[in-house]
Amino acid sequence: MEKRVTFASWTIGILFAVPQLLLIFTFFYWPAGQAVYWSLTLQQPWGGGNIWVGLDNFRSILANAVYWNSITASLVFAGISTGLAMFVALVLAALTDRQLAGSRFYRVVLIWPYGIAAPALAMAFRFILAPEAGFMAVVNQVWPGFWDPGLDGADAMASIIIAFSWKYVGYNFIFFLAAFQAIPRSLIEAAAMDGSGVMRRFWDIQFPLITPTIFFLLVINITESFQDSFGIVDIMTSGGPANATNLMVYKIYSDGFKGLDYSGAAAQSIILMLLIVVLTIFQFRFIERRVHYR
């Protein structure tokens, strides 16, 4: 039986919970409630209250091809960047766990990228991936017109995926490494005695035992790729070219604060929220079954 601390009276327990409840209410439920309210109304152009329009905002958004394009772009971005960030981090963590030469050095170095603010790293990658100077300019010299995120939507998408993945490789790496190190050394040794080679051990022993971490990171990475991508998109592509990188979270911002369509933006943020909720439920329902908890 798990031991729990219980309070003699209700009031003490509630008093302990109050600061947290206040924070959640102020910064989550209240804004979310406001967004729901706005999404069901229309703002007057010169102020003076909202007009109730029911689901009209949702209808007009979902009838708009540009919005569907934005959903597609977001899904592509989420899928590829999550896959890339997790795969690279997994490989690096597996190598570090084997204590190869220099592992202590890159254990530290790989954690840094997560500490960099999205706009700063986006700025850096804007320079790194610029078509007119640096490495990509050399590639363009060899194959003219090969790389131009300013003109080619696919190139632009690739740019923001690279920048986002780079940041999350560090984050994922920490968790993967911790998961690998939590596997008792003797299990690996037992598998070695059983005749299993390095790769076989990875797939038969280590991989199944880190599935809880893989699952956790999958949920976090997908959720974050829908939400944390704003800074990178804003600095690197501003949603262009031709809406190729106009991810849902960026479109909410540009429609709301640049287009001044608060109601439409509010409706979009409700849809984004629902999408993430549905994806998360899906993951818990269908992927978690394959996770081995110890």
Next chain:
Amino acid sequence: MASIAIRGVKKNYAKTQVVHGVDLDFASGEFVVILGPSGCGKSTLLRMIAGLEEISDGTIAIDGTVVNKLEPRERGCAMVFQNYALYPHMSVAQNIGYSLKVAGVPSAERNQRIQAVARTLELEHLLDRKPMALSGGQRQRVAMGRAMIREPKVFLFDEPLSNLDAKLRVQMRSEIRKLHRRLNATSVFVTHDQVEAMTLADRLVVMNGGRVEQVGTPGEIYTRPASRFVATFVGAPAMNILEGTVELDGLSLLGGSRRLAVARAGLPVGTKVAMGIRPEAVRLVAPGTAGALNATVDLVEELGAGRVIYVDLDGAPFSVMTSEAVHHEPGSTVGLKISPDDMHFFSSETGTRLDVFKASVPEPAL
């Protein structure tokens, strides 16, 4: 079945050396127990045989083949780990059959062999369970099964019983012994538990501080310990050691307060020695009996079948084991009778056994 030859094996971690040159030969089919306190290098030696630890210097040969550079899987050894190291995500059957799966044994044959091993170890009803759902003794059995199924040339045991409770340990001990008698594979068993070591071993290797102190049958080790360390490490309660100095007419013990008349064969006067006597070799007599040492009782430990009496011998602790049903009150005086044949002598400086003394009857101090 395979013989193991260990030649001048050393192990260094960075700058510290933990095994300082070990030479050992294990015959084919032998059950060898390596006994020593924690940190003596016994597990490291075992892991070097297994291939889990690199050999810094020297060679280890299994069946005449030097295995220094071979991967664990190429050495034909199976190992039972202290914490069992069962794969938590696999069922008992998968755990036992993993080595066969890796080796590419077809599943029909694999299942047959898993069943056979499970039958031997009485695990048949547990094959579908995960290790989490097993008791300590069952996990231990699964770990044994995982080692057995490969029909290895050499069994390596790394303190496999230390996580079990006392009763289960005794039971598993006899099962390991029976198993060895049936499979007759060369077995190397590492432990710090001397009872385990004495009961299991064909031959016992006592290690201390990265060196081999003595190799011999359990009987030899008990009756003729080669060093002071072995003398005090093997046997419970530990052998009593009294420091003394060689004098013209014998030995002066405990800083001169007790004297022992022994023939001094070849040692110069003034040499410091340690006299050892096992608690079970001391006889309790009435105080003042001729040839007995008088001592004060400190503490009596009741063992049921017998009792250990801790006495004070002029400030030196001394223990006596007796099966006599005599009650001794703490503070009372008893006489200790020591037969010269039961005495062991060790050099005070090096701790090695000295057989130069021919002891005669001890005389009480005046």
